[in-house]
Amino acid sequence: PGPAPQPEPEPTPEPNPAPMPDPEPTPVPTVSIGGYGHGTDEGESIVATGTWSIIFAEGGDDIVLGQDGFDFLDGGKGNDMLFGRGGSDFLLGGEGDDTLDGGEGRDFLFGDAGDDLMIGGGGSDMFLYNGGNDTISDFAVGTDVLVLNPDLLHSSGIATTAVSDMFTITNGNAVLNLGDGNSITLAGLTDTTGLDVYSFFC
Structure with a gap:
């Protein structure tokens, strides 16, 4: 009998292609503004110069x-980070x-629309709340002041004088739920006695 047929050789597997490198991130432009100025509708880093500044960042993050x-x-517009510094x-x-991070000094922080994080920093600060799910990370009773949009209070049936009593302590934070997706959290605060709360027009 003739020799037994030899098996066909296994095909050589194709090598896996090398992974494509991640694209380089687009650098964020840095703009210096002294005194009064505007940003653009694109995201950017804006640095204030001089002894005072009025800056409108406009669109973008x-x-x-x-x-x-x-x-x-x-x-x-956009998801912004604002630092007041001194x-x-x-x-x-x-x-x-x-x-929003006020830094040192007496600051006014107004998150406005969206879900915002507000940090007063040093000094006696005023936090203005206008809806959304906002968090204040360092509210100090007796030093800082919370100011609420009266329309939110009226729609939730809460009187301004009773707001401090309407907070609930949840996971070590004082939380005021105003309904319709609106709440404010005072992080790390477990006693609201003496909390100063006002409406915009009191």
Whole structure:
């Protein structure tokens, strides 16, 4: 008999293609503004210069750094991060989920629309709440003041004088639920006795 047929050789597997590298992130432009100025509709990093600043960041996800004097910083649209740093500052988040950090000094922080994080920093600060699910990370009873939109209070049936009694302690935080997706959380606060709460027009 003839020799037994040899098996066909196994085909050589194709090598796996090398993974494509991740695309390089697009750098965020940095803009310096002294005094009064505007950003653009794109995300950018804005640095205030000089002894005071009034800055409107406009659209995009912006990072805005104030300076040691007075700053008025308006994030506009987008998810912004505003840093007042030193001095007495007014930070306005605008639309989007924003982070506002007043830094040192007596600051006014207004998250406005969206779910915002507000950090007063040092000094006696005022936090203005206008809806959304906002968190204040360092509210100090007897030092800081909370100011609420009266329309939210009226729609939830809560009188301004009774707001401090309507907070519930949840997971070590004081939470005020105003319904319709609106709430404010005072992180780490477990006793609201003496809490100063006002409406916008009191």
